[in-house]
């Protein structure tokens with residue numbers, strides 16, 4: 420074959436294969452192109468036997484599903500470290516003009532205090548305590564959640580731990596996502612920590628963040644925890660502290676999160692039953708959205724762009740979603756019978772709002788086992804019409820991928836009802 424023929428063949432190959440390639444690699448936003456799929460039944464055990472009561476669900480089936488998510492999706496989450504300890508680093512009893520008391524709490528994961536996170540929390544003043552609380556991870560640092568000048572900027576030691584690419588953003592950059600004064604006026608405490616304190620969000624082979632504390636001496640396997648599991652672990656450590664703070668009722672703590680941190684909140688709520696309520700805001704792929712729909716972000720896409728988020732086993736399902744032994748409705752089912760809110764945004768097609776809602780429907784049978792009403796209608800719900808069924812809440816906010824006051828007001832109403 421001469422060069423000309425080779426070039427021609429190459430051109431033909433590109434011509435004939437490119438569209439197919441583009442289709443598998445491209446993002447599907449067309450409902451008619453969603454592949455047909457069958458969801459695994461949360462109420463059928465691995466041995467094929469049906470689950471007919473709460474006891475069998477709690478003793479047999481729930482542990483099976485939790486184990487499948489740990490082994491095949493997120494990786495195993497370790498427990499409390501032996502040397503965990505806390506120090507109140509700063510306190511301001513007159514935050515927001517006296518509305519609240521602010522605390523910054525050092526949560527140290529080791530005795531040497533080289534691995535830690537700083538929890539920023541506000542507790543409403545003039546409310547008879549202990550009060551219920553919301554806890555969630557933040558994206559950009561505690562200082563970015565508020566204009567409160569008392570909140571510390573990241574220290575040199577934190578910046579060193581975050582890595583050279585970390586950019587410190589100005590105070591209050593993410594303030595619209597954190598309506599502290601509204602939350603506090605409704606009688607709730609609020610607590611948050613920066614994701615990078617627990618694990619900086621880039622792939623360095625799990626050398627930074629909290630992983631080395633546990634991985635040392637245990638070679639990592641395909642089931643080892645990724646970054647989402649590490650953040651979820653951090654949420655449990657925040658709750659460990661809240662259990663020691665007399666101002667907060669640790670039995671009434673809602674865990675919430677937006678986007679990747681919404682995936683994290685769901686997984687934290689599944690792993691740690693102490694969380695009394697779970698809220699997922701635009702959590703999408705690997706969060707509330709069904710993987711088998713392959714609508715918007717897919718398993719293959721997320722594992723390629725964010726290879727550190729999940730465990731290595733999850734990569735086996737890139738482009739093979741039907742082989743997954745679980746789907747995300749079963750993650751939601753692990754929250755049962757606790758109150759669960761799933762929210763989406765109408766323009767956030769990447770996160771598959773319909774797939775997030777169908778997941779809630781798919782978790783319904785487990786809530787029903789506990790005797791609660793559930794969402795059963797498989798038609799897409801209307802935009803800006805929040806609804807509560809039994810212990811499940813749902814809305815689709817008009818607009819883009821974000822967590823805004825509209826979302827928060829719904830979560831506060833939901834918490835008023837159930838916390």
Ligand code: GCU
Pocket residue numbers: 677678679680701702703704716721769
């Ligand atoms: C990306 C990613 C999503 C994630 C989002 C976020 O868009 O693909 O899975 O939820 O980032 O965390 O903001």
